[in-house]
Amino acid sequence: MLQHTTVIITGAGSGIGRHLTIQAAADGAHVIATDVNEAGLAETRQLTQGSITTALLDVSDAAAIQAFASQTIPRLADTRLILINNAGVALGSGPFSETSLDDFEWLLAINLWGVIRMTKAFLPHMIAQNAGHIVNLSSVFGLAGVMHQSAYCTAKFGVRGFSDALRMELLDTPIGVTCVHPGGIKTNIALNARIGTSGFVSRAMHRQGAASFEKAARTTPQEAARQIWAGVRQNKARVLIGNDARQIEWLTRFLPTHYVRLMRRQIEKTFGTTAARPDTRRQ
């Protein structure tokens, strides 16, 4: 189905990116799977049946993206390119007042600048070919601003705005843009989250956060990848994954400012008021 298509996927060494790789290769595409994690990439390669090449690529490294694009573009020949900006990280740092700007910048460099830089590097090729598709991974945190997630929400709202702007610019071309908003997907993202350098979040809190995420995340990465591919085939502007994502989209659409109070109440009910109030957290 994806014959004569090359798919470049960032963050393909785990989770959603790994399953996007497996499904694209099974559908007949040639996949260029990239990640910073060499072992994870090797595992993805082993699990993939079909045409795959792998490359180490840190999406927060502007020079590395340039070098990767210069090497890759001449080899794309006449195939249609699908770029999937999937690589992403999470940060456990507590409220914004306790989040260091270094941690904030680290997250934006991967989750937002990574998407922008990869698109800047590969869009000219798509325009020259008059074909292609860009898929950007946002989140439900790109639909709702949520406490203790200021950096992640900033990045994911940014990805959503960037995607809509691109889509509008490219409407009269055959180049599609899809923005994906997953709810909780069972991957390693929470387990591998960086613990913020300000010291607000302890190792025990980090473990507890990862365990709560594991319980709350309902969708498998295989299912997430299946829905993303279905969305790309239909050239959907937005793909919402999971009932949690649909509920949050509904809430923010119909209560665009009041959702903040409602969600905070829900978070306090689920995790306790101490989780919500930075001043009581350390006691």
Ligand SMILES: NC(=O)c1ccc[n+]([C@@H]2O[C@H](COP(=O)([O-])OP(=O)(O)OC[C@H]3O[C@@H](n4cnc5c(N)ncnc54)[C@H](O)[C@@H]3O)[C@@H](O)[C@H]2O)c1
């Ligand atoms: N899992 C969820 O519940 C969820 C929800 C909403 C959005 N998302 C988004 O989906 C995307 C995929 O996340 P996932 O859940 O599969 O996580 P994951 O941790 O399983 O996979 C993320 C991959 O990105 C790679 N990565 C990290 N930093 C990188 C860098 N600098 N350069 C290149 N690769 C890098 C990691 O090595 C890893 O292989 C992310 O953008 C994430 O923010 C996930």
